[in-house]
Amino acid sequence: xxxxxxxxxxxxxxxxxxxMQVQILVVAVASYRELRKSQFSSTYGRVGDLLTSDSTPxxxxxxxxxxEEAGIADSVRSMAMTHYPKMExxxxxxxxxxxxxxxxxxxxxxVPIDFPFVPAIPTSAVRRIYRSKLPLPVVLVDKENGxxxxxxxxxxxxxxxxxxxxxxxxxxxxxxxxxxxxxxxVEDRAHTLAVGGNVRPLNGSxxxxxxxxxxxxxxxxLEMVQVVEYIRSFLAARPGWSRLRSVxxxxxxxxxxxxxxxxxxxxxxxxxxxxxxxxxxxLHRHYRRSGRKYRIVYAPDAIAWTEVPLTWDVLKKQRIxxxxxxxxxxxxxxxxxxxxxxxxxxxVAWPAFILFEFxxxxxxxLGWIFVPMSLWMGILDxxxxxxxxxxxxxxxxxxxxxxxxxxxxxxxYGSAGQTARLLxxxxxxxxxxxxxxxxxxVRAMIWNPRKKLxxxxxxxxxxxxxx
Amino acid sequence: xxxxxxxxxxxxxxxxxxxxRALEAEGFTVVALDDGLDAYKRGLEGDIDLVLLDHLLxxxxxxxxxxxxxxxxxxFPVIMISNVTGEEEVTRALTLGARDYVRKPFSxxxxxxxxxxxxxxxxx
Amino acid sequence: xxxxxxIILIAxxxxxxxxxxxxxxxxxxxxxxEGRRFTRRQIYVDLVGELIVRGTFHHxxxxxxxxxxxxxxxxxxxxxxxxxxxxxxxxxxxxxMGMVDRFVKELTSRDRNLRVSAAQALGEIGDPTxxxxxxxxxADPVDEVGAQxxxxxxxxxxxxxxxxxxxxxxxxxxxxxxxxxxxxxxxGKDAVPEMTRYxxxxxxxxxxxxxxxxxxxxxxxxxxxxxxxxxASLELRLRSVAALGRAGSIDAVxxxxxxxxxxxxRVRAQAASxxxxxxxxxxxxxxxxxxxxxxxxxxxxxxxxxxxxxxxxExxxxxxDHPDPYARDAAASMLLSTDAAIAAVRSVxxxxxxxxxxxxxxxxxxxxxxxxxxxxxxGLDPHDVKSMRLRHELKEYPHVASDR
Numbered sequence: 001x002x003x004x005x006x007x008x009x010x011x012x013x014x015x016x017x018x019x020m021q022v023q024i025l026v027v028a029v030a031s032y033r034e035l036r037k038s039q040f041s042s043t044y045g046r047v048g049d050l051l052t053s054d055s056t057p058x059x060x061x062x063x064x065x066x067x068e069e070a071g072i073a074d075s076v077r078s079m080a081m082t083h084y085p086k087m088e089x090x091x092x093x094x095x096x097x098x099x100x101x102x103x104x105x106x107x108x109x110x111v112p113i114d115f116p117f118v119p120a121i122p123t124s125a126v127r128r129i130y131r132s133k134l135p136l137p138v139v140l141v142d143k144e145n146g147x148x149x150x151x152x153x154x155x156x157x158x159x160x161x162x163x164x165x166x167x168x169x170x171x172x173x174x175x176x177x178x179x180x181x182x183x184x185x186v187e188d189r190a191h192t193l194a195v196g197g198n199v200r201p202l203n204g205s206x207x208x209x210x211x212x213x214x215x216x217x218x219x220x221x222l223e224m225v226q227v228v229e230y231i232r233s234f235l236a237a238r239p240g241w242s243r244l245r246s247v248x249x250x251x252x253x254x255x256x257x258x259x260x261x262x263x264x265x266x267x268x269x270x271x272x273x274x275x276x277x278x279x280x281x282x283l284h285r286h287y288r289r290s291g292r293k294y295r296i297v298y299a300p301d302a303i304a305w306t307e308v309p310l311t312w313d314v315l316k317k318q319r320i321x322x323x324x325x326x327x328x329x330x331x332x333x334x335x336x337x338x339x340x341x342x343x344x345x346x347x348v349a350w351p352a353f354i355l356f357e358f359x360x361x362x363x364x365x366l367g368w369i370f371v372p373m374s375l376w377m378g379i380l381d382x383x384x385x386x387x388x389x390x391x392x393x394x395x396x397x398x399x400x401x402x403x404x405x406x407x408x409x410x411x412x413y414g415s416a417g418q419t420a421r422l423l424x425x426x427x428x429x430x431x432x433x434x435x436x437x438x439x440x441x442v443r444a445m446i447w448n449p450r451k452k453l454x455x456x457x458x459x460x461x462x463x464x465x466x467x
Numbered sequence: 468x469x470x471x472x473x474x475x476x477x478x479x480x481x482x483x484x485x486x487x488r489a490l491e492a493e494g495f496t497v498v499a500l501d502d503g504l505d506a507y508k509r510g511l512e513g514d515i516d517l518v519l520l521d522h523l524l525x526x527x528x529x530x531x532x533x534x535x536x537x538x539x540x541x542x543f544p545v546i547m548i549s550n551v552t553g554e555e556e557v558t559r560a561l562t563l564g565a566r567d568y569v570r571k572p573f574s575x576x577x578x579x580x581x582x583x584x585x586x587x588x589x590x591x
Numbered sequence: 592x593x594x595x596x597x598i599i600l601i602a603x604x605x606x607x608x609x610x611x612x613x614x615x616x617x618x619x620x621x622x623x624x625e626g627r628r629f630t631r632r633q634i635y636v637d638l639v640g641e642l643i644v645r646g647t648f649h650h651x652x653x654x655x656x657x658x659x660x661x662x663x664x665x666x667x668x669x670x671x672x673x674x675x676x677x678x679x680x681x682x683x684x685x686x687x688m689g690m691v692d693r694f695v696k697e698l699t700s701r702d703r704n705l706r707v708s709a710a711q712a713l714g715e716i717g718d719p720t721x722x723x724x725x726x727x728x729x730a731d732p733v734d735e736v737g738a739q740x741x742x743x744x745x746x747x748x749x750x751x752x753x754x755x756x757x758x759x760x761x762x763x764x765x766x767x768x769x770x771x772x773x774x775x776x777x778x779g780k781d782a783v784p785e786m787t788r789y790x791x792x793x794x795x796x797x798x799x800x801x802x803x804x805x806x807x808x809x810x811x812x813x814x815x816x817x818x819x820x821x822x823a824s825l826e827l828r829l830r831s832v833a834a835l836g837r838a839g840s841i842d843a844v845x846x847x848x849x850x851x852x853x854x855x856x857r858v859r860a861q862a863a864s865x866x867x868x869x870x871x872x873x874x875x876x877x878x879x880x881x882x883x884x885x886x887x888x889x890x891x892x893x894x895x896x897x898x899x900x901x902x903x904x905e906x907x908x909x910x911x912d913h914p915d916p917y918a919r920d921a922a923a924s925m926l927l928s929t930d931a932a933i934a935a936v937r938s939v940x941x942x943x944x945x946x947x948x949x950x951x952x953x954x955x956x957x958x959x960x961x962x963x964x965x966x967x968x969x970g971l972d973p974h975d976v977k978s979m980r981l982r983h984e985l986k987e988y989p990h991v992a993s994d995r
Contacts, residue, residue, distance in 0.1 A: 135559050
């Protein structure tokens with residue numbers, strides 16, 4: 001009598017996975033439309049004119065630095081070369097144990113200044129503030145250790161412009177990345193709260209003096225698979241959600257926020273693993289509750305590059321941390337689920353997100369155990385089940401290829417060899433890494449929240465790939 | 468007489484070609500570069516008489532290149548050419564030791580006159 | 592069921608594989624084509640540059656390549672880069688090869704991409720005979736076309752277009768209105784009378800226009816801007832205050848002083864900055880009062896403004912004894928960022944006893960206002976700073992004139 005139950009469960013999982021792929025496909029179609037629109041306005045819109053216009057809003061770039069002695073000077077120099085008419089770079093030394101401060105002082109001739117500022121967000125103590133004597137608008141905030149979020153909050157307090165970009169020292173920005181992000185703020189200055197950018201894996205590309213000169217693919221399968229993943233997330237998923245006005249994550253590594261909005265909701269949370277997603281959700285909730293019109297959007301033309309994990313071990317830690325952050329956020333914002341007040345976000349995007357990012361890995365994990373076993377025990381008819389499994393795999397591959405089509409506009413990886421490799425990894429991604437990352441996600445859910453497991457994990461790259 | 472050597476640092480190809488051709492027509496030898504850091508290094512070699520420098524450059528920003536030259540004690544005249552024309556930028560460049568600041572779009576004739584004035588100051 | 596799923600599977604698999612193969616083809620071809628286009632463009636760039644320098648604008652290259660969009664693109668780039676005689680000669684050559692007519696025709700094309708790029712190109716060319724068509728294009732359903740047409744009209748600079756642009760603005764979203772305002776700014780003084788009239792109407796984007804008028808800085812707009820200070824719209828008041836700070840005459844000062852009592856702190860803060868910009872002593876008493884404003888920004892801006900006005904440093908100096916602690920702090924913070932603080936540190940070891948006493952008194956006063964740490968960081972002995980503070984509190988510097 002348990003056989004039909006198991007059989008039913010197997011089919012449920014199979015169809016669930018197929019439904020998930022179909023959902024991804026639908027969002028990808030929305031992405032296609034959004035990308036076309038954005039390409040139109042970035043080709044013909046006067047992005048270049050923003051560079052010389054008087055009405056371009058100034059931006060503060062906030063770089064939290066913890067033990068970044070080795071690379072901090074180069075990253076600041078590279079950020080300073082971003083094409084933007086008015087910006088300042090605020091480096092926040094988060095109580096580093098190495099010579100980050102000394103390195104900054106030496107490289108940019110920093111001098112201490114007395115700087116009156118309103119600490120709009122409480123942070124751990126700021127020791128001293130420095131400004132560069134060089135013709136570069138660089139500010140250094142030296143503060144006690146308090147974590148990445150705390151450092152960003154301190155940067156927000158000290159920054160002097162109405163918009164800020166939170167980023168990591170190892171991010172490499174394209175020249176017009178900031179212009180392409182800020183275009184969205186200029187389009188609707190009164191209502192835009194945050195704009196996220198497109199993050200791409202740097203591995204394999206040629207970098208010179210903090211600029212990518214020749215985008216290229218990495219050598220190892222581990223990195224290749226991540227390239228495909230990033231393309232799928234940033235080109236096939238996010239533009240679509242943006243079109244549906246449901247951007248749920250603005251990446252903390254490359255996102256511009258309105259300072260007023262972030263200060264209003266109290267800054268980034270310091271006790272969180274997914275602080276960037278948490279911030280985005282908090283903005284959604286806060287503005288919906290107070291009944292104000294707002295916009296949170298994604299800018300696919302704004303490109304930044306970052307190094308992605310090189311080893312399975314680091315990748316595993318990263319993914320587990322992401323997933324735990326996601327679980328935290330889901331728990332915190334469970335009140336939004338099917339809440340008609342939150343419109344599309346509450347009724348569709350957020351439930352779909354939870355269903356396909358949180359529940360799906362669990363079901364898929366069970367599926368990878370139950371379905372093969374049922375097949376082996378003869379509960380499932382292989383004539384039906386095997387094609388269904390293959391359909392879901394092919395749909396997944398099809399979605400990835402669609403993402404590559406959407407990515408084609410940028411003209412990266414154009415040579416025959418690179419394209420072939422990209423396609424190859426797209427097809428085999430579902431045989432191996434996918435299962436592994438499903439397992440990590442399940443693993444991630446087993447943890448004792450009282451034990452501060454994540455304390456020593458190195459903060460890497462982007463906030464989260466999901467959504 | 469040795470020919471006067473002018474370095475053009477400009478990453479827009481159209482502007483670079485225009486400047487190079489115009490300078491060559493005046494009888495100067497032209498070294499055209501499109502990268503701030505390369506330009507900085509080339510400037511240290513000591514055989515350049517004048518530089519036309521763009522501000523937004525890959526490698527290193529124009530103003531920083533200028534600042535570094537000046538702190539190395541290199542004194543050849545530098546004329547900045549840029550489409551960033553904010554008061555702040557222009558003042559900064561001039562304070563750092565640029566002899567002149569020319570806004571894009573530029574007139575080649577006017578620019579050649581400015582170049583000649585600077586060179587008269589050096590060789591005259 | 593089994594049959595059906597197998598059919599779906601085969602169909603899907605072939606679709607996915609075909610898509611993969613197509614993607615491969617698309618990417619590789621694109622690379623090839625782009626490479627060739629790049630080379631051809633380089634050739635055009637060199638050729639046109641050469642022709643301009645040689646002054647041979649009637650070279651047959653202009654006719655033989657006139658149909659190639661790539662060539663037209665390069666010409667536009669040169670037009671964008673140049674001004675003066677070369678530009679007008681190049682423009683004449685472009686017109687002779689029929690470029691203007693072609694773009695005017697494209698302005699009414701059905702393809703929105705073509706319309707935008709045509710408007711953009713006409714802006715680059717800036718031919719006065721195209722004003723009528725461009726005014727017509729302001730009402731294009733695609734915002735981008737309208738904005739480009741506005742920019743083109745600004746380039747040409749025919750003031751008759753201003754009225755149409757202001758009318759077109761009211762139907763636009765904020766962002767495009769902003770772009771139209773940027774274009775209006777490029778008209779400069781010619782656009783002022785029409786814009787002043789708009790400011791007195793009930794137009795939707797009056798704040799934008801107030802701001803633009805401030806940027807242009809023409810006194811003819813001043814009465815209208817002063818009038819706008821009493822508007823009910825917060826944004827209009829803000830923009831007008833800022834505009835008057837930038838471009839007002841002496842008549843504007845009393846009105847700006849009045850704006851220091853506005854109900855909204857943003858207007859007050861802006862008014863303080865504006866008075867600082869005007870550098871008029873008439874604003875001093877009001878600014879000193881504003882040092883005790885409940886809003887931090889107003890205090891900060893007032894202190895900054897005082898530092899700009901002649902005799903303001905003295906006012907700041909006196910504000911160190913202000914009964915309101917906020918005012919004291921604002922004044923002290925601002926004084927630290929002026930040269931006076933550096934000068935004081937430097938003259939602590941001065942030979943001249945008067946100068947030394949003056950600087951010690953100054954440092955003591957700032958230390959009392961809670962800025963002790965600054966001077967310690969600047970290299971003074973903490974004990975010295977403390978004793979200066981003490982002596983300031985005990986008023987032990989009788990020979991220092993109170994209004995240094």
